[in-house]
Amino acid sequence: MMPRLLITGLSGQVGSALARAAAGRFEVTGSFFRQPTDHPGGFHWDLRKDIEPVLDRYRPDLIVHTAALSAPAHCEQHPDDAHRIHTLATRDMARWAQRRQAYLIFLSTDLVFDGRKGDYTETDPVNPLSVYGHTKRSGETACLELCSTAAVIRPALIYGRSRRGDRGADEQIRHALSDGRTLTLFVDEFRTPVWLDDLVHVLLHFLGRRITGLFHVGGPRRLSRWEFGWLVARAAAMPTDHIRPASLETFIGAPPRSPDVSLDCTRLTTEIPFALQSPEEVLFQHQPR
Numbered sequence: 023m024m025p026r027l028l029i030t031g032l033s034g035q036v037g038s039a040l041a042r043a044a045a046g047r048f049e050v051t052g053s054f055f056r057q058p059t060d061h062p063g064g065f066h067w068d069l070r071k072d073i074e075p076v077l078d079r080y081r082p083d084l085i086v087h088t089a090a091l092s093a094p095a096h097c098e099q100h101p102d103d104a105h106r107i108h109t110l111a112t113r114d115m116a117r118w119a120q121r122r123q124a125y126l127i128f129l130s131t132d133l134v135f136d137g138r139k140g141d142y143t144e145t146d147p148v149n150p151l152s153v154y155g156h157t158k159r160s161g162e163t164a165c166l167e168l169c170s171t172a173a174v175i176r177p178a179l180i181y182g183r184s185r186r187g188d189r190g191a192d193e194q195i196r197h198a199l200s201d202g203r204t205l206t207l208f209v210d211e212f213r214t215p216v217w218l219d220d221l222v223h224v225l226l227h228f229l230g231r232r233i234t235g236l237f238h239v240g241g242p243r244r245l246s247r248w249e250f251g252w253l254v255a256r257a258a259a260m261p262t263d264h265i266r267p268a269s270l271e272t273f274i275g276a277p278p279r280s281p282d283v284s285l286d287c288t289r290l291t292t293e294i295p296f297a298l299q300s301p302e303e304v305l306f307q308h309q310p311r
């Protein structure tokens with residue numbers, strides 16, 4: 023019998039890609055919220071409500087908690103929802119997984135850091151600047167303190183082909199450019215973008231071996247938002263003149279932006295037998311379209 027894998031956020035960018043890749047190795051079920059999926063194991067679940075009764079019903083051997091309010095600006099407007107989904111739901115999943123000795127992976131974020139240092143390792147102190155980052159950090163703590171069978175993964179900015187073609191960081195840039203919009207991208211805001219397929223590969227590897235602890239998962243290249251946008255346009259043979267460079271100093275809005283949340287992923291490399299690819303390799307060789 024195949025192990026039962028429950029994915030929260032089956033309708034999301036990571037959840038849907040993981041579900042596709044995990045089919046055949048796991049018996050996959052998973053939840054959506056506002057956007058039903060055609061996945062046969064999909065069911066509606068509002069993670070702001072009870073967690074444990076749903077887990078009792080599905081009794082998964084493994085859980086990957088990808089569901090989130092993944093737009094930081096939305097979290098500033100809806101802090102209670104962010105707290106429930108990122109912190110309380112994660113805490114309840116961690117308690118349940120500990121009791122049942124199920125394996126749990128929680129997807130956190132690079133935005134637990136304030137971005138003043140860059141090249142962060144897992145032992146660097148966190149200092150989130152946003153509701154999104156704070157509530158994710160509280161979820162991390164609950165997971166690691168309450169569940170000995172849990173892994174917390176902090177992905178960097180994710181790009182690649184998403185279920186509906188509009189979630190990947192690269193897809194959003196291509197859409198804007200093909201609509202003729204001008205994109206203003208920061209030259210002094212750095213991330214280590216990770217390819218969706220690589221992240222899924224890491225998740226499958228962790229699920230297979232039940233690796234526990236805290237891990238950074240970013241690509242091998244530290245790029246500014248502007249450099250990333252420029253690469254995406256070049257790889258898609260789109261004109262780059264609609265990509266305007268700007269400095270973070272000109273940013274007005276909430277939450278504040280973290281200048282450099284690039285991730286050091288040395289710890290990950292001790293666990294995985296494959297290398298993560300750079301955006302240059304991915305965008306020019308496997309143009310996701």
Ligand SMILES: NC(=O)c1ccc[n+]([C@@H]2O[C@H](COP(=O)([O-])OP(=O)(O)OC[C@H]3O[C@@H](n4cnc5c(N)ncnc54)[C@H](OP(=O)(O)O)[C@@H]3O)[C@@H](O)[C@H]2O)c1
Nearest residue numbers: 031033034035036054055056057068069089090092179180
């Ligand atoms: N995308 C990135 O660049 C990035 C970077 C770092 C970390 N992360 C983290 O990685 C994880 C996966 O990201 P993603 O890009 O796949 O996110 P996503 O595409 O925005 O998907 C979010 C998922 O959460 C679900 N959801 C939202 N509100 C819910 C609620 N109240 N109850 C239950 N489910 C709810 C959504 O369901 P519906 O669509 O059905 O409403 C969707 O399936 C997230 O935890 C995110 O914080 C993402």
